[in-house]
Amino acid sequence: MGRQWRLGLARSSSPTRSEPHVDQSQYEPEPAVDLRTSILADLSREMVRLYKEQFGRGPTKARTDWAGPDVLITVLEDTLTPAERNLVRLGEDQKVRDMRTFFQYATVKEFCEPVERLTGRQVRSFLSAIDTRVNGLAMETFVLHPEGYDGPSRADITD
DSSP states (O other), rough: OOOEEEEEEEEEEETTTTTTOOOGGOOOOOOOOOHOOOOOOHHHHHHHHHHHHHSSSOEEEEEESSSSTTEEEEESSSOOHHHHHHHHTOOOOOOOOHHHHHHHHHHHHHHHHHHHHHSOOEEEEEEEEEEGGSSSSEEEEEEETTTTSSSOOGGGGGO
């Protein structure tokens, strides 16, 4: 006889006297909480918070993913402020990119802190990019040192 799942527990497909038969095919086993997935959601929230603090408004969407064992990428959508959108309409894309890049690198510590706190690893490199032609789609990339590294973090390196 096959096994059926209810609330993540396997049991026989035949009912017992004290338990009426219930079609278990609609119940899926509950997935175990994946700590790496939880960290990714927390990092996305932290990046949205930083954007709100730095630029006065947050993105409409944010998603963080691992790109290999040592790289985290957060993609943020619709990040431009109304003033920046006006500058783009006037053809001043480069000024918007320059201004954003300046702010991002002026606050490297603030961007690296949540990554280091949530992953328990130090940031080796921080890269920031924005595409003003697609409504300010931005990408924050963090290259991490290997686990156990105890040297300086990118946040500690002054320009």
